[in-house]
Amino acid sequence: MFPATAVAGDNHETWGSLNQSTGNVDFGAIYRVDPVTGASKSVLGGPGTATTEDPNQYMADTHCRADGPDTVDPGCLALSCPPPATGGAEGTPVIWKQAPKAITNPGWTDWIPVSGPTCLYTEEPADVLAEIAARILTDFQHLPINPGTVEIQPFPHTLIGAPTNTYTTATTQTFNTTILGQNVHLTATPTSHTYTYGDGTTLGPTPDHGAPLPEKHWLQDKTRTSHTYTTTGNYPITVTTTFTGTYSVNNGPPLPINGTLNLTTPPKTIHAWKTERALVADTCEENPTSWGCPQNR
The missing domain is CATH 2.60.40.10 (Immunoglobulins)
Incomplete structure (x- = not known):
């Protein structure tokens, strides 16, 4: 397992779709993590609203477990991560997880899945995500x-x-x-x-x-x-x-x-x-040179 940063959804719909397996859990807010600094802030309410520190920590679990240390996600077993380029290395199936920062939990036994399974093509997912984050704006x-x-x-x-x-x-x-x-x-x-x-x-x-x-x-x-x-x-x-x-x-x-x-x-x-009005005797068909006709504009 490698420590890494992730996002717990950009809105309520995304958050709900990523956490359907967790049951009716009220997380109270949506938090966004900066992959470079590791800082996370609440983004609930949109720009200009007060932010709070994200109480959660995130990691990419290469064991791909879904419901506990003894249960493997079937989707993870079926996931193929072929090399993205000829001669490249195969990827590793992972599930992104979150757990409260208040829990000192090196084994990540108390966690909630936030996405996955998906592929990572590096032995150090935290490092490559930080490198991508550093250049993504450019x-x-x-x-x-x-x-x-x-x-x-x-x-x-x-x-x-x-x-x-x-x-x-x-x-x-x-x-x-x-x-x-x-x-x-x-x-x-x-x-x-x-x-x-x-x-x-x-x-x-x-x-x-x-x-x-x-x-x-x-x-x-x-x-x-x-x-x-x-x-x-x-x-x-x-x-x-x-x-x-x-x-x-x-x-x-x-x-x-x-x-x-x-x-x-x-x-x-x-x-x-601008518009102007005037009385004329002839139509433009009868007198193309009359006032107001295209030829005289």
């Missing part, structure tokens, strides 16, 4: 994440004094890569957006990604991400999206990436016009 920021596009309604022309709807197409994206010989799965999730409307006005950061409107509602309905121009002009619009990430090693528990990535869409230029 790898995350070099992923080919698509920032999406900014969409505008109506486009390419709008009217001053009327709401112009904007939204982004940024989506959650997943990637599989190899880091230090380990299979790593990464997820990039758009969490906030900053809209730049080209006239000196911005909106955000906001979690609102916006949504398209039916054409009959263009220039009428104001949305949470729409903008109203007050003067005529040509305005480049962009959306900068902040992506947060998680990663898992060899199908292990998801771990948060300590950092974010900001990506900006290519700009789209909207032409803001």
Whole structure:
């Protein structure tokens, strides 16, 4: 058995799915462990809430036991951990465990499984996880994440004094890569957006990604991400999206990436016009050079 760090879930659903075998146990909070420092904090309640020290300790059990020292997890027995690359070494089936820090328990007989079985491809799982954690943000920021596009309604022309709807197409994206010989799965999730409307006005950061409107509602309905121009002009619009990430090693528990990535869409230029009214004698079909016809704009 090797001491290591892990995560006890990112939300209630993950926590519950990882602990179905434990019965109705109320853990009270969700804790996240920094694989580099070993520090763990409560993440219940989201950003900005008070944190508390994680009362638990974690390890990867290479014995793969599920219900006690004399019971072996059948899933662990059936798990195959072939070499991730030609000529490489086979992995070791493990189950991630947790136990209260208050218990001095070198034998880990009083423990709760938090994930597994899964594979580790190193004789020192704690060391390789720490090395991956130390570089994961850099790898995350070099992923080919698509920032999406900014969409505008109506486009390419709008009217001053009327709401112009904007939204982004940024989506959650997943990637599989190899880091230090380990299979790593990464997820990039758009969490906030900053809209730049080209006239000196911005909106955000906001979690609102916006949504398209039916054409009959263009220039009428104001949305949470729409903008109203007050003067005529040509305005480049962009959306900068902040992506947060998680990663898992060899199908292990998801771990948060300590950092974010900001990506900006290519700009789209909207032409803001004003409206004027006048009486005319002919239609544009009858007199293409009449006031208000396209040729005279």
